[in-house]
Amino acid sequence: MGSEGVRDVTRLGRHGDWSGVRAVVAGFGVSGFAAADNLTHLGAAVVALDEDPEGKESKAELLGVLGADVRLGEGTTSSLPDETDLLVVSPGWKPSAPLIAQARARGVPVWGEVELAWRLRDNGPGRPAPWLAVTGTNGKTTTVQMLDAVLRAAGLRSVAAGNVGLPLVEAVMDPTPYDVFAVELSSFQLHYTDSLSAEAAAVLNIAEDHLDWYDGPTGMSDYATDKGRIYQRVRKACVYNVADPETERLVRDADVEEGARAIGFTLGMPGVGMVGVVDDILVDRAFIAERQSSAAELCTIDDLPSPAPHVVANALAAAALARAHGVPQAAVRDGLRGFRFDGHRIEVVATVGGVSYVDDSKATNPHAARSSLLGYDSVVWVAGGLAKGAHFDDLVETTRPRLRAAVLIGRDRDVIAEALARHAPDVPVIAVDPDETGTGQAAMTRAVVAAQELARPGDTVLLAPGCASMDMFRNYADRGDAFAAAVRGLTA
Template identity: 70%
Template sequence: MTPTEVGALDRHARWEGVRALVLGFGASGFAAADNLTHLGATVTAVADAATPEQLEKAELLEILGARVRLHEGATATLPEGIDVVVTSPGFRPDSPLLTQAAARGVPVWGEVELAWRLRDPGPDGPPAPWLVVTGTNGKTTTVRMLDAILRADGRRSIAVGNVGLPVVEAVMDPAPYDVLAVELSSFQLHYTDSLSAESAAVLNLAEDHLDWYGGSFDAYAADKGRAYHAVHRACVYNVADPVTEQLVRDADVVEGARAVGFTLGTPGVGMVGLVEDILVDRAFIEQRQSSAAELVTVGELYSPAPHFVANALAAAALARAHGVSQAAVRDGLRGFTPDAHRIAVVAQAEGITWVDDSKATNPHAALSSLSAYESVVWIAGGLAKGARFEDLVATARERLRGVVLLGRDHEVVAQALSRHAPDVPVILVEAREDGGVVDVPDLMTRVVEAAARMAAPGDTVLLAPGCASMDQFTDYAHRGEAFAAAVQQRH
């Protein structure tokens, strides 16, 4: 097939004879391979390794007619005759197979691009609209808040994308959804071309994943800005983050789309924000020139932390742009509880509060978490992913009672502390290994003991590492669970 013919493929096209290669076999890779096989395409799926569960899924796909190659070196070479590559978001554009695809003129889609093409108008109207959320931090919380609000309004909604369920699974569901709350990472957005969301929000932008982008923050920001491309109703941006507003200004949107800011201050006309301790809407009411509509109070939210309130405002803006009532915004946010390992209190003892925010995997997220507490013993370190901690430490130093460091890139954090908070005591806890495997329970027990020695009544011990976890843990959840277990064992 020619690239032009591939570009015309959609839900009702003839996929027989389309030779598709799926790169990567995680959740999104399997979903893409499974649904392409269902549509009749000739599918080859490749990955360099596989878990036992993935091997079972591979056997199922091969029974259905796909070819699956899950072994070292499987992603090194693009086979001849491939019409389209559907890549998992973890593969950089300079990966060998994607470089070969570019050289041959083979189109490369992400699973999100595939999902957009496979939307089905259905018998009762157009496909379910997408409300897209991206940003450096807060995406999952905001998308889950948005989904809760939509459900409170009686909509058949689901949170999809980077939040867990692949988008292609949702669009191929036999029972159509009314609306999709879609969390997208910069990697996922990089591989989209056709996406035209009803509304989209970029929550914030800070240095993250710069290793993926060759150190270029501008390239990272540009991919985030793809969320605003061809938006129909509202581009929601962070008033406190001028980069997000500039992305709106630069976006090529559908005529009539509005820019809607969210702010922790008093909102101007066309914004949502705070009036004292009330979240209000001055964007989607007729009397917005002179008044604001009450949505919910800060005290009714799960947490009064500033970043949590900001996420609630962004979710409310997207929901209101979709036509959701004020009452549903209130009810959805009142009942919302965030996922595990996000500002979760795991213990309160001896006047000290122990908080698990293991999901804070970059400096921007860690600073947001630190800003919610007055006096903190901060547990930090891991894989820095090319990020720097200078601004974080300079901003948060007055809040730091002490710091416990762990992980491969602890020195990056230590250097920032030495420059900007030299009087803050620091304890380094190094892992003990058995046969090259980190003794996680021992490591976290010693981390917790070190933090306890520093903490005083009234303090918060905060696990907000500012780094990824895979140097010593399976993932951020494993890290948070180990922390909670060590705290609970101590108390």
């Protein structure tokens, strides 16, 4: 037993005795529902809490039938129920939240959904299926989806899960076992992990993001530290970005299993123990016996869905993780050759009057927007939204030669405008005032019309907002759809 009558759940796995365990799940979104549902099936007494009941009533009713106690509405998360053995928090809950502070004070373990999934993983006889895990400020989803495509090309039963695809708890509890998991993890998810031990893990990059969550003077350091948790207890390979020294530092600081290797990926010629690019060919000098003197071809840049540098980097990271798992070279080529982006990621919407209109609404922070801008020679940049405490000076300084003009929307458009005024004062800027437009669609339509007037044949009008979308849109997909609708309106 733990302190104050708290039952010790730290040794419980999928086949443990969960009956009588009093579990509280905070947050009733996709991952919260998966956690509450599966804990209920395991026999735990579950209380699920969420301040926002919108769209959650039907799932609450279903869990209620199964025996869970679901409490939705204002004030439901203000205090931890008196008898609690475990608190499972959904991503995004700040460590300073009263519910978490109360749990810590009472000796109640606080797990995220990822920690719960890791403890429940079990694919039947033999060892549990390994995790190949990816984090970073940008490129996580693309890299994990590329990795999943490569693993499938190798004939493995794989699934993209975590911060993309299936909730991890749902994935590990699937009655048909997976061979391997391709796992996307955010810093929020990693913050609440304690025992994760991935077979191989990658940190793609570290840049400003979520500084509204990681506030205070140590915010960036805390953010990087949480990202680095993905390397703890890695068993085979820690994959890092040669161009981002912070990722290599995180590898050096990690406490890994004996025999784990550091594997760099680079857009240049790779050294021994790296993957990289030689004459437009992606090559491996890490997982072949002859790595001291030669490199093995994995695929060509033409095999990828885009030659943009950040796409090549994502492919290299995915390839390194797959090779760490033992996937053959041909499967890397076949998986990457067949890979296609999800919507709203470098998606060409139309070409109108010699101008390309590209939707990269998923570029939700400055680092992602910078990568997107660097893929084009002359850009009318459509940007803005919720900046989440980030700054745009480095982005503007780096991309200034490519900027024809900028059209700014959203609540924090002035943050971008000020960076442009400081570092690119000759770049024309149009700011769309939402008070004059009324809706997100109307604002986006005005922005696209303004961009058309500024663009010249050969230019790209690029929606790469560098900001979150929720000030004017439901999500980044809704924002991208608004952009596409506005572009179609140009030819109507």
